[in-house]
Amino acid sequence: MEAKTILLVDDSRTTLMMEQMLLKKEPYRVVTASNGADAIRIALDAPPDLILLDVVMPEVDGFAVCERLQSEPATESVPIIMVTTRGEAEHVERAFKTGCSDFITKPIDGLELLAKVRNHLAD
Amino acid sequence: MSDEQPEPGKYAKTVHEETQDFIRSLLAENRELRELTARLESAKADLAEEVASLKERLTTARVDLETQRRSEARLEEELAQAEATSRRYSTEYVEVERHSSSLANLYVASYRLHGTLCRREVLDALEEIIVNLIGSEEYAILECGANPESLEVVAQSGMEPARLQHLATSSSLVKRCARTGELYSGNQNTERGGHDAEAGLTACIPLRLEKRVFGVIAISRLLPHKAELARLDLELFELLATQTASALYLTQLHAVAGAGSEVAP
Numbered sequence: 001m002e003a004k005t006i007l008l009v010d011d012s013r014t015t016l017m018m019e020q021m022l023l024k025k026e027p028y029r030v031v032t033a034s035n036g037a038d039a040i041r042i043a044l045d046a047p048p049d050l051i052l053l054d055v056v057m058p059e060v061d062g063f064a065v066c067e068r069l070q071s072e073p074a075t076e077s078v079p080i081i082m083v084t085t086r087g088e089a090e091h092v093e094r095a096f097k098t099g100c101s102d103f104i105t106k107p108i109d110g111l112e113l114l115a116k117v118r119n120h121l122a123d
Numbered sequence: 124m125s126d127e128q129p130e131p132g133k134y135a136k137t138v139h140e141e142t143q144d145f146i147r148s149l150l151a152e153n154r155e156l157r158e159l160t161a162r163l164e165s166a167k168a169d170l171a172e173e174v175a176s177l178k179e180r181l182t183t184a185r186v187d188l189e190t191q192r193r194s195e196a197r198l199e200e201e202l203a204q205a206e207a208t209s210r211r212y213s214t215e216y217v218e219v220e221r222h223s224s225s226l227a228n229l230y231v232a233s234y235r236l237h238g239t240l241c242r243r244e245v246l247d248a249l250e251e252i253i254v255n256l257i258g259s260e261e262y263a264i265l266e267c268g269a270n271p272e273s274l275e276v277v278a279q280s281g282m283e284p285a286r287l288q289h290l291a292t293s294s295s296l297v298k299r300c301a302r303t304g305e306l307y308s309g310n311q312n313t314e315r316g317g318h319d320a321e322a323g324l325t326a327c328i329p330l331r332l333e334k335r336v337f338g339v340i341a342i343s344r345l346l347p348h349k350a351e352l353a354r355l356d357l358e359l360f361e362l363l364a365t366q367t368a369s370a371l372y373l374t375q376l377h378a379v380a381g382a383g384s385e386v387a388p
Binding site for chain 2 (some may be wrong): 012013014015017018021022085087088105106107108109110111114
């Protein structure tokens with residue numbers, strides 16, 4: 001069975017590295033993007049099975065990426081988990097309004113991340 | 124008138140015949156009763172045999188039931204033990220995963236700090252660690268300068284200028300941290316008041332290399348959804364205390380070496 005592909009999007013190299021380390025022991029193929037524009041391009045070129053998407057990024061933020069990908073037939077069904085330092089209710093609400101499937105706050109809890117990734121890839 | 128008397132002989136004969144008939148009917152009835160008795164006794168014997176068989180089966184069933192109950196009790200005990208073992212394994216799995224995640228955090232922090240010889244990139248990595256791994260967007264990174272009473276702010280986030288000024292020049296916590304090289308971590312105080320910079324300081328982390336303190340990381344409030352410091356945070360503080368100082372020192376050496384030589388490292 002072909003490995004599932006996860007696209008990691010974050011302008012923080014530290015977060016990208018952390019997510020890669022946490023996902024390394026799982027049977028997934030990981031692709032990274034360090035900004036919103038690259039994330040959109042990569043996702044449209046080869047739609048992943050799941051996207052972990054940072055919210056606060058310069059120029060094209062996570063909300064814009066999510067809305068764009070949700071509007072494209074090739075990526076509208078790809079589950080998106082927003083990853084952010086902003087855990088307030090209004091941010092969570094906005095995230096879900098843009099079409100994301102789930103939400104996780106930083107600092108990332110490894111167990112929580114793995115559970116959510118497995119859950120959405122099982123769907 | 125003449126009374127007609129039955130002839131004695133004929134009467135006796137009639138009585139005799141009737142008596143014979145009666146006797147015959149009694150015998151027949153007796154015979155029927157005997158047959159009935161025999162049938163009833165046979166039926167009784169059959170029933171007694173069936174009762175005995177049922178009693179034997181009941182005894183066997185009771186023995187089987189008792190055996191089943193003991194077996195069930197044993198299985199329930201085994202199930203309880205299996206469930207307890209499963210719970211223990213689940214707990215251990217969670218602990219192992221948490222420990223693995225903690226190690227990943229420490230590895231990533233160390234790698235990022237030592238992954239460059241550029242001072243600016245080391246400071247950027249440090250800020251990313253504070254934001255993404257510790258969970259704070261209100262902090263200041265201060266370096267010790269020529270004046271031991273005053274530190275220089277080299278990076279910050281979410282801090283008002285007056286507060287930064289106070290941290291750099293007047294904060295007793297920061298000064299003690301810079302002087303002693305001792306780490307401070309405390310309960311988060313959400314009260315922020317003017318120049319009372321001690322209120323709201325979650326941690327003061329000395330950047331120390333051997334016995335020399337190069338600077339201090341002052342962390343104010345944690346992110347709203349993070350209630351308090353965890354054990355991992357304290358481990359990260361200890362790592363940052365030494366690794367940041369050595370990383371920054373290496374950038375200084377690299378800068379000096381670069382200035383003195385055209386040969387790339």
